[in-house]
Amino acid sequence: MRELTVDLGERSYPIYIGEGLLDSAAGYFTKHGISKKSTLMIVSDSHVAPLYLETLEQHLRGEGFRVTSAVVDAGESSKSLAVLEQLVAKALEAGLDRKSAVVALGGGVVGDLAGFLAASYMRGVQFIQIPTTILAHDSSVGGKVAVNHPLAKNIIGAFHQPEMVLYDLNTLQTLPIREVRAGLAEVVKHGLIWDESFVEWCVTNAGKLQALDADALGYALYKGCSVKAAVVSEDERENGLRAILNLGHTIGHALEAVAGYGELLHGEAISIGMIGSAKLGLRYGAPQSVYDVTKQSLQSCGLPTRLPAHLDTDAIMDAMSHDKKFKESKMVFVVPVAIGKVEIKSDVPVEWVREIVEELKQEA
Amino acid sequence: MRELTVDLGERSYPIYIGEGLLDSAAGYFTKHGISKKSTLMIVSDSHVAPLYLETLEQHLRGEGFRVTSAVVDAGESSKSLAVLEQLVAKALEAGLDRKSAVVALGGGVVGDLAGFLAASYMRGVQFIQIPTTILAHDSSVGGKVAVNHPLAKNIIGAFHQPEMVLYDLNTLQTLPIREVRAGLAEVVKHGLIWDESFVEWCVTNAGKLQALDADALGYALYKGCSVKAAVVSEDERENGLRAILNLGHTIGHALEAVAGYGELLHGEAISIGMIGSAKLGLRYGAPQSVYDVTKQSLQSCGLPTRLPAHLDTDAIMDAMSHDKKFKESKMVFVVPVAIGKVEIKSDVPVEWVREIVEELKQEA
Ligand SMILES: NC(=O)c1ccc[n+]([C@@H]2O[C@H](COP(=O)([O-])OP(=O)(O)OC[C@H]3O[C@@H](n4cnc5c(N)ncnc54)[C@H](O)[C@@H]3O)[C@@H](O)[C@H]2O)c1
Ligand SMILES: NC(=O)c1ccc[n+]([C@@H]2O[C@H](COP(=O)([O-])OP(=O)(O)OC[C@H]3O[C@@H](n4cnc5c(N)ncnc54)[C@H](O)[C@@H]3O)[C@@H](O)[C@H]2O)c1
Ligand SMILES: [Zn+2]
Ligand SMILES: [Zn+2]
Numbered sequence: 001m002r003e004l005t006v007d008l009g010e011r012s013y014p015i016y017i018g019e020g021l022l023d024s025a026a027g028y029f030t031k032h033g034i035s036k037k038s039t040l041m042i043v044s045d046s047h048v049a050p051l052y053l054e055t056l057e058q059h060l061r062g063e064g065f066r067v068t069s070a071v072v073d074a075g076e077s078s079k080s081l082a083v084l085e086q087l088v089a090k091a092l093e094a095g096l097d098r099k100s101a102v103v104a105l106g107g108g109v110v111g112d113l114a115g116f117l118a119a120s121y122m123r124g125v126q127f128i129q130i131p132t133t134i135l136a137h138d139s140s141v142g143g144k145v146a147v148n149h150p151l152a153k154n155i156i157g158a159f160h161q162p163e164m165v166l167y168d169l170n171t172l173q174t175l176p177i178r179e180v181r182a183g184l185a186e187v188v189k190h191g192l193i194w195d196e197s198f199v200e201w202c203v204t205n206a207g208k209l210q211a212l213d214a215d216a217l218g219y220a221l222y223k224g225c226s227v228k229a230a231v232v233s234e235d236e237r238e239n240g241l242r243a244i245l246n247l248g249h250t251i252g253h254a255l256e257a258v259a260g261y262g263e264l265l266h267g268e269a270i271s272i273g274m275i276g277s278a279k280l281g282l283r284y285g286a287p288q289s290v291y292d293v294t295k296q297s298l299q300s301c302g303l304p305t306r307l308p309a310h311l312d313t314d315a316i317m318d319a320m321s322h323d324k325k326f327k328e329s330k331m332v333f334v335v336p337v338a339i340g341k342v343e344i345k346s347d348v349p350v351e352w353v354r355e356i357v358e359e360l361k362q363e364a
Numbered sequence: 365m366r367e368l369t370v371d372l373g374e375r376s377y378p379i380y381i382g383e384g385l386l387d388s389a390a391g392y393f394t395k396h397g398i399s400k401k402s403t404l405m406i407v408s409d410s411h412v413a414p415l416y417l418e419t420l421e422q423h424l425r426g427e428g429f430r431v432t433s434a435v436v437d438a439g440e441s442s443k444s445l446a447v448l449e450q451l452v453a454k455a456l457e458a459g460l461d462r463k464s465a466v467v468a469l470g471g472g473v474v475g476d477l478a479g480f481l482a483a484s485y486m487r488g489v490q491f492i493q494i495p496t497t498i499l500a501h502d503s504s505v506g507g508k509v510a511v512n513h514p515l516a517k518n519i520i521g522a523f524h525q526p527e528m529v530l531y532d533l534n535t536l537q538t539l540p541i542r543e544v545r546a547g548l549a550e551v552v553k554h555g556l557i558w559d560e561s562f563v564e565w566c567v568t569n570a571g572k573l574q575a576l577d578a579d580a581l582g583y584a585l586y587k588g589c590s591v592k593a594a595v596v597s598e599d600e601r602e603n604g605l606r607a608i609l610n611l612g613h614t615i616g617h618a619l620e621a622v623a624g625y626g627e628l629l630h631g632e633a634i635s636i637g638m639i640g641s642a643k644l645g646l647r648y649g650a651p652q653s654v655y656d657v658t659k660q661s662l663q664s665c666g667l668p669t670r671l672p673a674h675l676d677t678d679a680i681m682d683a684m685s686h687d688k689k690f691k692e693s694k695m696v697f698v699v700p701v702a703i704g705k706v707e708i709k710s711d712v713p714v715e716w717v718r719e720i721v722e723e724l725k726q727e728a
Pocket of ligand 1: 045046047048051074075076079106107108109110112132133134135136138139140141142143144145146154171172173174175176179266
């Protein structure tokens with residue numbers, strides 16, 4: 001069992017990573033002040049609920065918690081105000097009050113949605129993250145919660161820190177391999193922005209990680225969460241440092257938007273985006289090895305590095321111009337200067353970006 | 365011109381109360397760090413916009429601010445997630461970014477709706493309150509913002525403090541008299557919970573207030589806001605003291621729900637509710653004069669004190685049982701023990717409440 005703390009003063013909270021936490025959640029709940037008097041609501045999705053919801057519900061009820069559950073359709077489309085409204089109805093019918101907690105059991109979609117429910121229901125109730133994807137090591141830490149608007153992703157949300165994050169490694173065993181790899185993209189990202197030796201470790205252990213070796217996964221998630229926690233502790237509300245977490249995301253978000261959400265998973269899109277950032281790094285004078293190691297680390301995890309040629313360059317550039325990181329004819333990018341070290345460049349010429357998008361289509 | 369501060373550490377903000385502030389808003393915006401580089405969005409409603417929106421827009425544009433506006437239908441039904449979604453679309457189309465501000469120009473409906481937009485758009489942007497009703501002296505101070513759910517009022521929201529409150533007394537001149545009186549109910553409430561001499565002042569000046577005398581209004585709003593600010597400063601997130609602001613609201617909310625929103629204005633409903641609370645006070649041993657002065661102060665402002673006889677007592681009791689203030693067979697009430705002093709009673713027998721509801725139907 002591994003444990004770390006997200007250090008945010010009075011909003012600090014622990015992350016527990018281990019096997020079998022679904023069966024021992026109650027002890028952590030009690031330790032961290034979750035009330036048995038008020039009903040708590042578990043939010044899960046249609047893939048995760050059949051696998052793990054009953055286990056968690058029965059365990060919690062057996063320990064004297066009052067539990068109600070809501071299951072949403074799996075997939076990004078559940079992160080909407082319409083689904084939020086349905087969840088609020090459920091919460092009201094089940095009698096959730098200001099002392100209740102909302103528990104997210106699922107990946108980043110469920111975490112973001114349930115988190116915004118917790119942030120806004122009665123102007124804020126307690127929130128617990130039980131992530132079941134690798135990607136969610138990123139989304140479950142840091143308190144960013146949101147739903148989508150038809151015109152923009154994650155545009156309606158809040159900063160609402162959880163009381164704790166409970167990572168049960170056993171739940172990861174049922175993840176489709178594509179989701180495993182997509183999640184590893186954020187793990188590698190955390191190495192690339194912060195910790196060279198962790199990147200080396202990822203390359204060495206890429207096979208074990210994809211084989212869902214519990215020990216390797218536990219360590220990778222511990223390290224990934226540690227980097228995220230360190231960054232968030234310094235900059236809870238994204239006024240500065242936190243921007244480095246966006247490595248690969250400017251191009252990545254544009255690819256997701258243009259491909260239509262679904263063709264590329266988020267992790268796949270930012271994998272390609274991180275190759276783009278590494279290319280930008282070269283233009284800013286980073287050594288070739290930065291590009292080489294970036295590519296090696298992503299490829300070793302089975303992630304794509306080439307931009308699908310059928311995606312239109314103009315459309316990609318256009319999608320980026322809607323991104324918040326765009327300013328006049330210069331763009332803002334997170335750029336690697338070494339492995340484990342990035343800088344924010346706010347003067348990136350749009351032309352460079354266009355050239356790199358083209359190059360990414362030729363990438364091996 | 366009167367000025368006071370809501371003291372909340374780094375979230376402190378000023379309230380300015382005076383005539384002609386719509387024409388001088390820009391100076392306050394600049395003083396309090398509202399950016400001219402990002403577009404700001406004014407939210408107003410279909411009654412207020414034709415009267416005051418153009419004045420404010422033109423003034424701000426003339427001073428170099430970038431301004432876009434959104435007008436929602438007047439009335440409680442605009443406090444919904446559906447309208448929020450429309451406002452987010454407008455905000456995106458107008459290019460609002462993280463440095464933008466949302467400005468509420470209107471009564472409590474617009475303030476609560478625009479405030480929740482500001483709290484959730486891009487996880488929170490700056491917010492400015494320009495209240496145009498008397499009631500909004502209450503709603504614009506304290507940072508409680510929310511929209512309604514079909515099943516419950518104000519259930520989806522946030523605590524999001526404004527950067528400032530700008531009260532232009534001139535805008536109150538167009539208020540329908542019924543809205544004037546309803547607003548005075550919250551003014552009187554602030555006296556009843558906190559300040560005996562202010563209650564006396566309200567009785568003496570009730571005529572001037574209903575005649576919209578600017579001097580009297582300015583003083584009343586200053587005092588009302590001061591009480592609200594003092595309470596909120598002690599208890600920003602409603603963990604304790606802030607509950608005293610609910611004087612008259614347990615019964616009041618039930619009456620609004622049962623009458624159907626519209627038959628009774630919020631201020632009218634809580635006026636009747638405050639009479640009910642005073643009756644409870646008598647049962648707890650408060651002197652008769654507490655009841656008498658409560659009644660006199662509300663009646664002098666032209667407010668109702670009798671519960672409409674056609675409202676079903678069972679339905680009212682039922683509505684209260686859905687209220688958050690209900691616990692098993694005991695109810696929680698704010699009860700006056702003297703003029704200017706209330707206590708929270710958490711052991712009020714349901715039977716007493718039922719009797720008082722019946723008595724209120726006989727009230728003179
Ligand atoms: N809040 C943040 O800071 C943050 C950071 C990164 C990403 N995100 C958000 O996270 C979301 C993506 O997260 P995700 O990749 O976890 O997506 P997801 O929640 O959609 O999960 C991916 C898929 O795996 C399924 N699944 C989840 N756990 C499973 C398990 N244990 N076994 C089998 N199937 C399982 C899901 O049902 C889904 O089909 C996006 O909406 C993104 O915006 C948020
Ligand atoms: N956030 C809080 O702390 C808090 C506190 C109390 C009430 N509230 C909320 O406030 C709302 C009630 O506020 P309200 O009474 O101001 O209602 P409102 O905003 O609906 O205004 C009342 C009516 O007056 C009109 N109006 C407003 N200003 C006018 C003007 N200057 N001239 C002419 N007409 C004008 C409006 O269009 C509306 O028809 C409710 O939704 C309630 O839940 C919130
Ligand atoms: Zn990401
Ligand atoms: Zn009120």
